[in-house]
Amino acid sequence: MIPGPIDPPARLLMGPGPISAYPSVLRAMSAPLVGQYDPFMTAAMAETQELYRGVWNTRNEATLLVDGTSRGGIEAAILSLVRPGDRVLVPVFGRFGHLLAEIAERALAEVHTIETDWGQVFPASVIEEAIVRVKPTLLALVQGDTSTTMNQPLEDIGEICRRHGVLFYTDATASLGGNAFDADAWGLDAATAGLQKCLGGPSGSSPITLSPRAVEVIQSRKKVEAGIREAGDASAADFVRSNYFDLGQILDYWGPRRLNHHTEATSMLYAARECARVMLLEGRDAVLERHAVAGAAMLAGVQALGLGVFGDVAHKMTNVVAVEIPEGVPGDAARTALLEDFGIEIGTSFGPLHGRVWRIGTMGYNARKDAVLTTLAALESVLRRFGASVPAGGGVEAAADVFRAAAASPAASDPAGAL
């Protein structure tokens, strides 16, 4: 039995990601392939690099894509920046901090973590104290962790890292494109992301940007043979423990020398290029503002439905909210009803939040009024079906008010002003 062509059901993806992609991103992936060294391909790669310099707010020459999901970008950054035995500091405020620590452990780093409660972020002073104590070569810090919805402030961290001679890496997968990001002004040495959140594309390509300082570290890593020869023993040798994620080789592939490495995932490159193009065409500040308004509207909507919100709302990402499941409502059955009866997906939760909250996203293409209001109307209906007492129409009205206010005075709530 050979199945028919792929034919997905209509879905409005309002979870913590992946989300419904921009239609033009889906179309871009249907463009015909070209050869890896076709002048058109080389130009498309260069255009993509320049577009992502705009997305990341950076002048970093080393701004490119890793061919893998966002997790692939994380691994490329950590494996390439960390030598076996190096100390790495990972402040953990959710699930993805644990992932960074695990990846650094597999890279044979000496990993030190500090933790804060889920729903909180770290003050810069706490991170600095840990840096002074641990003396790491790399600080690996998540910006937005969808598991808790928190957005770790990064503004002051780069200066601290520079002062203590520490490389500063951040995983911006969940936050980039929907929350302020300023790679150069914040002193980032490395940052990675994925397409499947605020950038509005499919998972499978990981944008990455590297400061000249990070590039220097990467280029100082040894080739395999030289590393073994110098160390006298492969297990202690200084070479990247991956060919696929060796950023030194990947930089030579994307750089002017265009040395052969992997075969670029051409259709994913087209998608990544279009994600950045869509963002910059609308305007980076306008896109951040759209996420801020849609997130504020969703927050107002769920609160007007009488639902509690998890975590420190002042430090919440714009693009996702953790909504407490009301007493007596079966969380999974309600999510299933939303999916089956309304075609709307919202997210479940991990770890300490498992069974306690739903995560509702407003990102990328779906950071828009009709998506927010439709989700709130459906959620109200489902909550009532499962016996919750909810004010009729309250969620939609409260959210619509936020959109109306934003439309009336766009400058007042413009996050771009804060950059």
Added chain:
Amino acid sequence: MIPGPIDPPARLLMGPGPISAYPSVLRAMSAPLVGQYDPFMTAAMAETQELYRGVWNTRNEATLLVDGTSRGGIEAAILSLVRPGDRVLVPVFGRFGHLLAEIAERALAEVHTIETDWGQVFPASVIEEAIVRVKPTLLALVQGDTSTTMNQPLEDIGEICRRHGVLFYTDATASLGGNAFDADAWGLDAATAGLQKCLGGPSGSSPITLSPRAVEVIQSRKKVEAGIREAGDASAADFVRSNYFDLGQILDYWGPRRLNHHTEATSMLYAARECARVMLLEGRDAVLERHAVAGAAMLAGVQALGLGVFGDVAHKMTNVVAVEIPEGVPGDAARTALLEDFGIEIGTSFGPLHGRVWRIGTMGYNARKDAVLTTLAALESVLRRFGASVPAGGGVEAAADVFRAAAASPAASDPAGAL
């Protein structure tokens, strides 16, 4: 300056890959996204696994995709099957053998290679002798190496490996879908591929199949913490040195437990599913036959143009031919003329063949008569322009004869009969 939507030039990709994708594969990537745990997604993943069991000729439950290019699949297989210090034997007959050896070195294996001249393959007896001498835990052997166009016979290798207690892995990136492959009958423990060759899709997803024996080895690998605890030292510990390519975790993600790992590259999954679907709809044997005929026609065509062919033609892959650049013809300028004036891409070469041969592919969607005849007509024109003496129309006629003969008696040249 924000560039316009992606708009690639018309190209007929007749190099060693990537090649022009099947139109339906390009269309599949424009299908809307669904959530990672949507019942539709789980079903699409299961369908894809079953389709690839057909492509690989296997009953292996562990048949799935790695989210990366073909090189990602290779690295996942080697990192997950090889413990630090394990002996790995790599017979090298071209560029990709060196790649397997390099990846195994980075995995801290004790790597042993045997080499044969470019353009040759290994007799099974030579591989067995090396196995007896080296006593590896893993044999890592390329099937089709595009750098030399050779197709290493695998039929007898699995039995030899089984007899000596060696795991048998092959990289079938360049060959799968255009040359016979029989994972179970040949005793493969692991095999990986990519979409961008005979499967007729874009680079960026790596099909992989694992025997129950390979799964057992993978599942016996330790978790990071347990590995370090038992070894007392991370550098000697038995855990996979990658989170992204840890097949134990990836199997749990694709398996019935559906444990969270990466976010599946949904659009690439759609592409991979369609590549396999297209192949099985046409019929696996019919697709192999189509590749055999197109390859034979291209071979006859270039020979009729008076061009020499590199390597042991009896062991050539069906889907690529290495054509000697005639004395006096500037190889790169001729390739550029083909691309610029005819929109046809053929390939350059690496290593010892650099500057000596062009590589011309006939694979996937482009393993068809009009693509072969058009390429030969254009090649004749370009050769003449650069002063080569070529018989007028000879290449096209010779190739057309092969297609005519195949159409007249399809069974006679049916490679499926040899399976």
